[in-house]
Amino acid sequence: MAKVWITGASSGIGEALVYAYVDLGYEVLLSARNEAELMRVRLASKYPERCKILPLDLAQSDQLATKAETALSIMGHIDILVHSGGISQRALAMQASSDSEEKLLRVNFWGSVYLTKAILPSMIARNSGHIVCISSLVGKFGTPYRSAYSASKHALHGYFDSLRAELPTSLQVTLICPGFIKTAVTLNALTADGSAQGTMDDAQANGMSATDCAQKIVKAIAAKKAEAYIGGKETIGIYLKRFFPSLFQKIIRKAKVV
Numbered sequence: 001m002a003k004v005w006i007t008g009a010s011s012g013i014g015e016a017l018v019y020a021y022v023d024l025g026y027e028v029l030l031s032a033r034n035e036a037e038l039m040r041v042r043l044a045s046k047y048p049e050r051c052k053i054l055p056l057d058l059a060q061s062d063q064l065a066t067k068a069e070t071a072l073s074i075m076g077h078i079d080i081l082v083h084s085g086g087i088s089q090r091a092l093a094m095q096a097s098s099d100s101e102e103k104l105l106r107v108n109f110w111g112s113v114y115l116t117k118a119i120l121p122s123m124i125a126r127n128s129g130h131i132v133c134i135s136s137l138v139g140k141f142g143t144p145y146r147s148a149y150s151a152s153k154h155a156l157h158g159y160f161d162s163l164r165a166e167l168p169t170s171l172q173v174t175l176i177c178p179g180f181i182k183t184a185v186t187l188n189a190l191t192a193d194g195s196a197q198g199t200m201d202d203a204q205a206n207g208m209s210a211t212d213c214a215q216k217i218v219k220a221i222a223a224k225k226a227e228a229y230i231g232g233k234e235t236i237g238i239y240l241k242r243f244f245p246s247l248f249q250k251i252i253r254k255a256k257v258v
Contacts, residue, residue, distance in 0.1 A: 003075045005029040008085030010037035012183030016214035058111030068118030082132045083112040088189035089149035100194035101148035108152035130172040137179045141241040143257045179231020180207030
């Protein structure tokens with residue numbers, strides 16, 4: 001039975017990916033901070049017996065290597081590691097506290113890096129494995145209110161593109177860039193003082209469902225894509241930025257992004 005480890009599995013895209021992979025016959029290891037929510041997801045899946053739980057906090061960098069060892073002891077090996085855990089942001093750059101910005105980088109970027117470095121040796125030894133990062137469209141371009149969040153996602157692209165080039169071709173690295181997906185991510189987004197926003201953005205509320213997003217992610221992983229853009233018309237921003245950068249800058253200043 002193929003095995004996948006999903007962080008951020010207690011809600012949103014991570015939760016939807018759990019259900020998708022369980023339905024495909026995978027054994028799934030669920031990780032997030034809230035153990036009770038992980039248990040809820042496990043019991044909500046069609047085949048709870050295929051799900052195992054390993055609580056972890058991506059902000060606790062010093063514990064992640066040990067968590068990876070535990071994951072391997074539970075699962076035996078990991079075929080696919082999906083980095084879905086993360087925090088968003090809704091704060092102007094000049095108003096965001098340094099603590100909140102550092103937390104975003106620690107969770108969104110360093111958490112993925114530390115877990116990857118701890119799991120990769122086992123994948124290299126087996127000459128097989130797939131690392132998947134749930135990035136964002138703002139990993140390809142920046143928007144207002146997301147400076148540190150965008151920085152954390154841009155960092156994922158720089159690091160994992162480089163890592164892909166270093167690894168043998170038997171190992172895969174995929175970066176997924178969702179746009180507006182209907183999840184609770186904006187409820188938990190960090191405001192200027194580091195507190196949670198507590199409200200849902202209109203664009204997010206009207207976005208693609210997490211279930212549909214997860215199905216597209218699964219297909220992109222199966223196709224071994226290096227990068228995939230998932231969402232609605234907001235994905236056009238990538239091409240505007242690439243081919244018409246001056247026009248893009250005018251549009252993004254006026255775009256409703258919260």
